[in-house]
Amino acid sequence: MVKVIKPGFFSTIQDFGRMGCQHYGVPYSGVMDSYSASIANAILGNNKNAAVIEMTMTGATLQFNCDTIICISGADMSPQLNSNKIKPHKSIPVKTGDVLSFGKLNYGFRSYLAVSGGFNTEVIMDSRSMYRDITSKLVLSKNYELPISNFILNNIKHASIKVNTSHFTSKQIEVFKGPEFDLLSVEQQEKLFSTAFTISKENNRMAYQFNETLVNDLPSIITSSVLPGTIQLTPSGKLIILMKDCQTTGGYPRVLQLKETSINILSQKFTGQNITFKLVKN
Amino acid sequence: MTFNLVYRPYGERSILIEWPSVIDEDTLFNVLSFKDKILKENIELIIEINHAYNSLLIVYKNYLIDFNNQVSLLKKIYKQKEKLIGSVFKQWRIPVCYDAVFGIDLEAMSQSKSFSKEDIIKRHSQATYTVYFIGFLPGFLYLGGLDEALHFPRKETPRLKIKKGAVAIGGNQTGVYPNESPGGWNIIGNTPISFFDVTSNNPCFAKSGDRIKFHPISLEKYRDIETLVNAGVYQMESEVLDG
Numbered sequence: 359m360v361k362v363i364k365p366g367f368f369s370t371i372q373d374f375g376r377m378g379c380q381h382y383g384v385p386y387s388g389v390m391d392s393y394s395a396s397i398a399n400a401i402l403g404n405n406k407n408a409a410v411i412e413m414t415m416t417g418a419t420l421q422f423n424c425d426t427i428i429c430i431s432g433a434d435m436s437p438q439l440n441s442n443k444i445k446p447h448k449s450i451p452v453k454t455g456d457v458l459s460f461g462k463l464n465y466g467f468r469s470y471l472a473v474s475g476g477f478n479t480e481v482i483m484d485s486r487s488m489y490r491d492i493t494s495k496l497v498l499s500k501n502y503e504l505p506i507s508n509f510i511l512n513n514i515k516h517a518s519i520k521v522n523t524s525h526f527t528s529k530q531i532e533v534f535k536g537p538e539f540d541l542l543s544v545e546q547q548e549k550l551f552s553t554a555f556t557i558s559k560e561n562n563r564m565a566y567q568f569n570e571t572l573v574n575d576l577p578s579i580i581t582s583s584v585l586p587g588t589i590q591l592t593p594s595g596k597l598i599i600l601m602k603d604c605q606t607t608g609g610y611p612r613v614l615q616l617k618e619t620s621i622n623i624l625s626q627k628f629t630g631q632n633i634t635f636k637l638v639k640n
Numbered sequence: 641m642t643f644n645l646v647y648r649p650y651g652e653r654s655i656l657i658e659w660p661s662v663i664d665e666d667t668l669f670n671v672l673s674f675k676d677k678i679l680k681e682n683i684e685l686i687i688e689i690n691h692a693y694n695s696l697l698i699v700y701k702n703y704l705i706d707f708n709n710q711v712s713l714l715k716k717i718y719k720q721k722e723k724l725i726g727s728v729f730k731q732w733r734i735p736v737c738y739d740a741v742f743g744i745d746l747e748a749m750s751q752s753k754s755f756s757k758e759d760i761i762k763r764h765s766q767a768t769y770t771v772y773f774i775g776f777l778p779g780f781l782y783l784g785g786l787d788e789a790l791h792f793p794r795k796e797t798p799r800l801k802i803k804k805g806a807v808a809i810g811g812n813q814t815g816v817y818p819n820e821s822p823g824g825w826n827i828i829g830n831t832p833i834s835f836f837d838v839t840s841n842n843p844c845f846a847k848s849g850d851r852i853k854f855h856p857i858s859l860e861k862y863r864d865i866e867t868l869v870n871a872g873v874y875q876m877e878s879e880v881l882d883g
Contacts, residue, residue, distance in 0.1 A: 377699075380690045382836070382843050383774045383818075401684050482824055482838055491778055491819045537648050537656050580661055581775065581782065583690050583697035585651055607775030607782075615651045640649040640707065 360473070360506055364419040365498040366525060370488040370563075371479050373409040377482045382635050383628025386586055386600050387487035390441045390563060390625035392466050392618075394432035395592065397519050400474035401429045405573045406520055408476025409486040411498065413469045415628070417460020419470075422452045426475040426509040430519070432632075447521055465526045466626040471483055475507040489603060510577060529631075531620045534562075536588060538611035550614070554632040557599070562601040566624060571595035583609040587616035599624065647711045652703040655710060659694040663784060667694050668772055672803055676727065677717050691780070691848065692773050704863055723875065731851040733877040734816075734831050736765065736807050737862035740832035749792055749809070749826055761856055762808075763787045764814065764828065769852040771797055779818030779836025779844050784853060786814045798824035805830045807854065829854075832866035833876070 360631040389395040389412055398490065399408050411418065430437050430446045432628040437444050438459050442477065443518025444450050479486045490496050549572055563572050574595040588609035590598045599616065627633060643659050650656040659667050671691050678689055688699035704710055738761045750757045769783040794810045799822060806817040810825035817823060818835035837843050846852065868874035
């Protein structure tokens with residue numbers, strides 16, 4: 359069992375999310391940066407879909423009430439075990455009573471904590487990912503207890519994976535044409551691919567928005583399906599990039615679609631950072 | 641009936657199929673028939689099929705390497721004979737309390753439209769609505785069939801909290817908020833019925849193609865039904881539709 363001493367700014371339990379429930383209006387959810395989360399699980403030899411803690415901007419303080427092995431990946435939030443610095447992307451044995459905490463955010467925006475065997479919180483619709491009206495908890499809170507399996511600390515594998523640093527430094531977001539791309543004027547298309555867009559304060563697990571807008575007179579469309587990574591263009595010219603907790607349908611033109619790897623990259627960006635779009639072929 | 645469909649790649653692992661830009665029942669039942677045919681093929685690589693008014697989204701387990709090949713397979717499936725026969729559609733009777741306690745925008749709507757509140761309630765509860773699809777929020781039904789006289793623009797500033805079960809009108813649509821959420825529609829009543837039950841194998845009682853009728857109830861009756869719903873013993877009223 360792991361006890362939450364401090365939850366951090368916004369920490370949730372996530373796995374790879376819910377598939378096959380969108381026809382009930384249930385979002386996909388799941389880890390925002392699946393690349394980083396997968397690395398932590400892979401290093402521990404966990405199932406790919408094992409649940410991790412996703413921490414946003416600031417890390418949590420957690421106390422372990424059993425022995426286990428942990429691995430941290432994603433954003434660098436200066437992790438410490440009992441006040442001693444620990445390294446990311448590495449198996450770290452943890453003993454009963456140990457306290458994991460985080461400090462300064464050095465790079466990235468979302469950090470992942472995996473434990474051996476994954477967090478065993480409730481499974482709803484085949485997923486542990488927290489979401490309003492689906493799971494009973496929406497976010498980690500103080501004193502919340504997360505069930506994990508006890509792990510016997512022997513035979514620790516020292517797997518390590520080299521992490522591509524461009525994952526955190528790249529400003530280029532690769533996109534496909536969205537279903538309504540061809541409705542855009544030549545000027546709009548040029549603007550889309552020549553502007554450095556600044557991430558606005560409106561950025562969360564549902565969507566990212568930008569400070570810059572596009573001159574737009576495209577009307578809304580008949581409500582249709584959307585996906586995480588879909589970029590919608592609103593009548594006022596705002597671009598909305600849908601993320602993992604997005605609604606299942608939308609009525610704005612879907613002008614671009616992020617590559618899945620670009621969703622991971624964008625998930626590590628925060629307010630004030632710039633990105634550019636690069637069009638790639640399906 | 642066959643329509644001229646457009647097949648588009650959507651991201652790495654999805655295909656979006658689009659019907660002409662019309663909202664009507666012929667389109668809806670053609671979408672549902674195609675969806676049904678694809679489901680019956682039991683294609684293992686498909687993990688999600690989701691439809692809206694005039695579109696069908698197919699999500700595959702893996703990245704689509706050969707889009708054209710997949711599309712020709714889908715086109716073949718579309719040409720198969722209709723298999724919707726056997727699908728049973730139901731009409732659901734939904735109790736709604738239009739009392740001022742719940743119908744907080746009825747007065748404003750009544751004044752703006754110069755209809756009495758009774759008139760709005762009558763028109764809203766006389767119509768039979770068709771369930772087009774579920775989207776927006778878990779358990780939110782997109783309904784067709786709102787009386788044109790009741791079309792009313794969304795509020796300029798959405799409310800931060802709308803009560804679970806709120807029955808509302810937004811533009812040319814009416815719907816029920818399945819859970820507490822923010823929203824910009826005009827609230828005319830509330831139903832004690834639960835539109836989304838995450839603990840059930842079938843979280844939404846209604847499905848696309850079903851019909852909904854709203855049935856006005858008193859505040860007292862509302863409290864009675866609410867008690868039964870909370871105790872898990874309320875029996876939904878429905879009838880099977882012919883044809």
